[in-house]
Amino acid sequence: MNPRYAALVALVALAAVVVVVAATGGDTADPDAVAGAAQTSVSLSGPTDRVEPDESPASTEPQAPITSPDLPDLGVHPELREISGWLHSDVTSLEELRGRVVAVQFWTFGCRNCKNTLPHMRQLYADYNDQGLEIVGVHAPEFSYEAEVDNIVDAAQDLGVTWPIALDPGKRTFHHWQEGSRAFWPRIYLLDRDGHIRYDHIGEGRYDEIDAAVQALLAEPA
Amino acid sequence: MFGAFAEAVRATAQPCSFLLVVPITLIVLTTGARRCVTAAAVVGAVAGGWLLTANWFVLDGVWLRLSAVCAMGALATITWASHERFSEGAADGPIFAWAVAALAVISTMWWRPCVGHELGAILTNSQSGLAHQLPGMTAYMFGTMVPVVATALVVEVVAPSARQRLWIGSSAGALGIVVSGALALGHHHLLVRSLTLWTSG
Numbered sequence: 001m002n003p004r005y006a007a008l009v010a011l012v013a014l015a016a017v018v019v020v021v022a023a024t025g026g027d028t029a030d031p032d033a034v035a036g037a038a039q040t041s042v043s044l045s046g047p048t049d050r051v052e053p054d055e056s057p058a059s060t061e062p063q064a065p066i067t068s069p070d071l072p073d074l075g076v077h078p079e080l081r082e083i084s085g086w087l088h089s090d091v092t093s094l095e096e097l098r099g100r101v102v103a104v105q106f107w108t109f110g111c112r113n114c115k116n117t118l119p120h121m122r123q124l125y126a127d128y129n130d131q132g133l134e135i136v137g138v139h140a141p142e143f144s145y146e147a148e149v150d151n152i153v154d155a156a157q158d159l160g161v162t163w164p165i166a167l168d169p170g171k172r173t174f175h176h177w178q179e180g181s182r183a184f185w186p187r188i189y190l191l192d193r194d195g196h197i198r199y200d201h202i203g204e205g206r207y208d209e210i211d212a213a214v215q216a217l218l219a220e221p222a
Numbered sequence: 223m224f225g226a227f228a229e230a231v232r233a234t235a236q237p238c239s240f241l242l243v244v245p246i247t248l249i250v251l252t253t254g255a256r257r258c259v260t261a262a263a264v265v266g267a268v269a270g271g272w273l274l275t276a277n278w279f280v281l282d283g284v285w286l287r288l289s290a291v292c293a294m295g296a297l298a299t300i301t302w303a304s305h306e307r308f309s310e311g312a313a314d315g316p317i318f319a320w321a322v323a324a325l326a327v328i329s330t331m332w333w334r335p336c337v338g339h340e341l342g343a344i345l346t347n348s349q350s351g352l353a354h355q356l357p358g359m360t361a362y363m364f365g366t367m368v369p370v371v372a373t374a375l376v377v378e379v380v381a382p383s384a385r386q387r388l389w390i391g392s393s394a395g396a397l398g399i400v401v402s403g404a405l406a407l408g409h410h411h412l413l414v415r416s417l418t419l420w421t422s423g
Contacts, residue, residue, distance in 0.1 A: 007378035014372055021228040112236070113337050142334075179277075184337050184345065200349075203342015 089164030109155035140174035230365025251394035266323035270330025301395030
């Protein structure tokens with residue numbers, strides 16, 4: 001076959017693949033994308049009082065029994081380093097939150113993927129805050145304009161972030177918590193009532209799994 | 223695996239992928255978009271994706287600038303060599319393929335990926351078992367290379383004349399030098415921010 005025709009056929013095939021990807025929305029579940037080798041499946045009722053359900057990423061996911069992940073003890077959480085200040089809180093350390101389940105999320109307001117998680121975080125906060133969950137958003141800026149406190153305050157208001165925010169302008173905590181060379185936004189850690197890390201997830205998604213993990217940690221005795 | 227591929231294809235339209243896709247596309251165009259260099263670019267990108275999954279290395283600070291200077295030199299050399307081999311139509315052969323693969327690996331180190339559902343799952347799970355995540359990461363990186371492969375195929379379909387090919391290669395090489403030069407001068411964040419603001423308002 002003439003190489004040009006071969007390239008044309010390949011190009012058309014590639015275009016078809018892209019159309020299929022666009023048509024499916026790319027939401028096909030990857031069976032490998034499930035945390036942990038051994039998992040415990042439990043049926044848990046989903047939150048009934050969703051915040052802004054139209055924006056909730058969880059609401060777009062297929063309805064299926066919620067899977068509770070294994071929650072291994074990953075050790076006591078690292079310390080917060082060089083936090084320059086806190087917003088929406090009188091708390092100044094994670095130690096003050098002992099006795100509560102804490103979701104520590106690394107984020108920055110300019111990060112698209114972080115913003116995509118916020119509807120779920122709002123829902124989580126609304127559903128479980130009065131049951132013993134606290135969220136601490138560690139704001140670690142990628143760019144200089146994201147380090148300006150006024151911009152963070154404005155963004156938090158615009159984005160509906162009402163939970164405590166720890167300011168990490170030098171990203172010292174961001175890099176201290178995330179081992180290895182690369183560190184990611186967003187990333188969520190769940191701490192049990194004793195301050196041990198029990199769950200860790202990079203990126204968007206797994207909202208049902210995070211809900212189930214929070215419920216399981218809240219159900220654990222203090 | 224299809225989910226990872228699909229997420230990567232969608233991510234190529236987002237600015238966080240530009241510092242991966244654009245340099246590699248320019249590199250491939252500089253070398254004439256021949257099949258062997260396109261394949262080398264894809265292989266290099268996959269290798270870079272594996273390094274990302276392994277959390278092995280990141281180019282930042284002085285290393286990022288140094289790598290950008292090296293990339294500038296390599297691109298200038300490739301552009302010059304392509305010009306010298308004008309009569310043959312394009313830069314080809316194993317040396318160019320290796321150079322392109324190496325530049326593709328470097329480009330993945332410049333990249334600050336969008337961590338969506340699938341990539342997030344891959345990176346999270348790679349902490350407890352790297353090997354099982356490499357197929358997914360390979361699929362993801364193939365997805366990010368769709369625009370690169372498409373560009374190379376378009377060039378092959380259009381079959382530009384030797385003169386046009388030289389113009390395309392020189393322009394792409396010059397643009398690639400500008401991009402890597404900006405990185406070498408420490409404007410990585412500025413580039414990413416500009417791309418972000420430009421595309422998302």
